[in-house]
Amino acid sequence: xxxxxxxxxxxxxxxxxxxxxxxxxxxxxxxxxxxxxxxxxxxxxxxxxxxxxxxxxxxxxxxxxxxxxxxxxxxxxxxxxxxxxxxxxxxxxxxxxxxxxxxxxxxxxxxxxxxxxxxxxxxxxxxxxxxxxxxxxxxxxxxxxxxxxxxxxxxxxxxxxxxxxxxxxxxxxxxxxxxxxxxxxxxxxxxxxxxxxxxxxxxxxxxxxxxxxxxxxxxxxxxxxxxxxxxxxxxxxxxxxxxxxxxxxxxxxxxxxxxxxxxxxxxxxxxxxxxxxxxxxxxxxxxxxxx
Numbered sequence: 001x002x003x004x005x006x007x008x009x010x011x012x013x014x015x016x017x018x019x020x021x022x023x024x025x026x027x028x029x030x031x032x033x034x035x036x037x038x039x040x041x042x043x044x045x046x047x048x049x050x051x052x053x054x055x056x057x058x059x060x061x062x063x064x065x066x067x068x069x070x071x072x073x074x075x076x077x078x079x080x081x082x083x084x085x086x087x088x089x090x091x092x093x094x095x096x097x098x099x100x101x102x103x104x105x106x107x108x109x110x111x112x113x114x115x116x117x118x119x120x121x122x123x124x125x126x127x128x129x130x131x132x133x134x135x136x137x138x139x140x141x142x143x144x145x146x147x148x149x150x151x152x153x154x155x156x157x158x159x160x161x162x163x164x165x166x167x168x169x170x171x172x173x174x175x176x177x178x179x180x181x182x183x184x185x186x187x188x189x190x191x192x193x194x195x196x197x198x199x200x201x202x203x204x205x206x207x208x209x210x211x212x213x214x215x216x217x218x219x220x221x222x223x224x225x226x227x228x229x230x231x232x233x234x235x236x237x238x239x240x241x242x243x244x245x246x247x248x249x250x251x252x253x254x255x256x257x258x259x260x261x262x263x264x265x266x267x268x269x270x271x272x273x274x275x276x277x278x279x280x281x282x283x284x285x286x287x288x289x290x291x
Contacts, residue, residue: 041125053290062108077195120171124151180269
């Protein structure tokens with residue numbers, strides 16, 4: 001059962017995943033240290049969630065831009081397929097269109113999710129102890145191996161209701177949705193890239209790196225299986241997929257291509273209402289507009 005982390009019972013309208021609500025006990029930290037910790041933790045939480053809000057907007061912009069590039073690929077392919085005798089200058093640039101779109105479609109949204117992952121992992125606030133003073137450190141773990149500080153202020157609320165673990169759980173929920181959608185878009189991208197005339201001589205396969213450094217970025221996004229040392233296969237939220245991606249032998253027709261384009265823009269793995277709920281909850285808690 002999932003556990004929710006609150007320092008006091010949640011207010012009306014507060015929503016998290018189903019499960020029990022745990023009220024943390026008193027902080028093991030000295031009151032003087034807690035007073036020093038809380039303002040720094042508040043600033044950090046505000047910064048990281050403001051980044052997440054900005055990245056959500058960047059995702060929407062990149063998704064719309066990606067749809068435009070994807071449409072260019074589809075239109076050029078259909079023109080080449082159904083009007084081969086026409087002199088269309090764009091057809092001469094089919095490979096160039098494909099290559100430019102590859103970088104636009106793949107790198108933009110991968111970069112967004114990578115930054116989301118980084119923001120979600122930087123919500124802890126540690127004390128970096130030295131001989132003369134205690135400094136605040138924002139990191140995924142404490143630099144002091146002998147420091148028992150968990151980076152959560154001893155489990156106290158950062159503002160009014162939510163603790164550091166609660167903020168982390170909400171961020172992880174967001175990242176998971178966007179990661180699933182990123183993987184699905186990668187599949188659509190490979191389908192679109194295979195439309196070029198080159199595809200008859202060289203089939204794209206799921207395990208190929210689309211741009212230099214892509215696999216490292218996908219590892220950061222948890223889209224690389226440690227068990228199989230392979231990229232995770234795309235799936236829809238709530239469903240498991242163990243079927244490997246098989247390259248098709250026939251090109252899709254116009255109707256199938258339209259489904260690709262609609263699917264690209266729909267963000268089917270992102271529960272928009274839930275995303276809005278999360279940002280509304282956090283916005284109310286940290287007293288910062290995240291719209």
